[in-house]
Amino acid sequence: MDPGDPTGDPATGERRCTGQDPLLLLQALQTLWSTRERQQLQEEAWRGFAALDDPLAGLLDMLESCRGRRGEGPSLEAWISRQLQCWLQAQPRPSPAQHSLRLKQLQARAIRVLTESPPSLVAPLTSIFQLQDADRSCLLVHVHRLHQEGRFREAVMLGTTLKLQPELDVEKMSVPLLLQDKVALVERYVAGFPDLQRRLLALMDSWCQPGFDIKDVASYHVTAAGAAASGEERLGLAAAQPSSPK
Numbered sequence: 397m398d399p400g401d402p403t404g405d406p407a408t409g410e411r412r413c414t415g416q417d418p419l420l421l422l423q424a425l426q427t428l429w430s431t432r433e434r435q436q437l438q439e440e441a442w443r444g445f446a447a448l449d450d451p452l453a454g455l456l457d458m459l460e461s462c463r464g465r466r467g468e469g470p471s472l473e474a475w476i477s478r479q480l481q482c483w484l485q486a487q488p489r490p491s492p493a494q495h496s497l498r499l500k501q502l503q504a505r506a507i508r509v510l511t512e513s514p515p516s517l518v519a520p521l522t523s524i525f526q527l528q529d530a531d532r533s534c535l536l537v538h539v540h541r542l543h544q545e546g547r548f549r550e551a552v553m554l555g556t557t558l559k560l561q562p563e564l565d566v567e568k569m570s571v572p573l574l575l576q577d578k579v580a581l582v583e584r585y586v587a588g589f590p591d592l593q594r595r596l597l598a599l600m601d602s603w604c605q606p607g608f609d610i611k612d613v614a615s616y617h618v619t620a621a622g623a624a625a626s627g628e629e630r631l632g633l634a635a636a637q638p639s640s641p642k
Contacts, residue, residue: 416447418454419461422476429472438479445483452502452524455480459509459517473513477520484524503530511538515550518557528558536563548572552585561585566592567599574600575614
């Protein structure tokens with residue numbers, strides 16, 4: 397089976413559902429997940445992937461059906477995503493042109509799923525759907541939202557995975573983590589980007605100047621993040637407010 401070639405018209409994305417229903421596969425895997433029979437679980441997953449008309453769209457179907465029901469602990473959804481990633485790597489390579497077209501049809505949907513998913517899904521979704529090559533505007537919006545919510549580590553890790561660093565403010569992204577002494581994470585963020593490395597070094601050198609007070613930096617970034625989050629909340633409330641009759 398060609399994993400990137402659904403049964404149907406690849407130009408429109410329409411497909412005939414002649415294979416396994418992805419939600420029935422999800423139910424079977426949920427049952428096995430609770431038994432912790434990992435070998436049987438993997439065998440069932442790989443058989444199920446092979447029986448799907450379109451494994452990529454099938455994964456999104458499964459992930460979308462799980463929204464709002466993710467709890468603590470190991471995630472079945474992340475496990476399924478990683479298993480599909482491995483399964484795809486074991487399949488014959490599809491036609492590049494056809495596979496590229498199918499990916500573009502699914503990337504916007506995959507980004508929507510990613511923005512509502514835990515960090516454990518970022519790497520497999522990025523790999524499967526090649527999100528580093530997708531529309532960057534939606535991805536940047538999500539990174540900024542994570543940052544505004546104070547989820548600095550997630551924002552930096554997502555920016556690193558998707559290679560968004562040149563389009564993000566290195567000081568804004570790095571300072572909150574430096575204040576938390578997460579230097580290694582910041583170093584990975586700027587790795588491979590000499591210009592960002594120079595700007596980060598200049599920033600840290602400025603912190604060594606006489607009269608510098610780290611409390612001023614901490615206060616500024618806390619205030620800026622709070623103001624951005626409050627502004628976004630006000631915009632959301634305004635959008636939800638019904639317009640008054642004229």
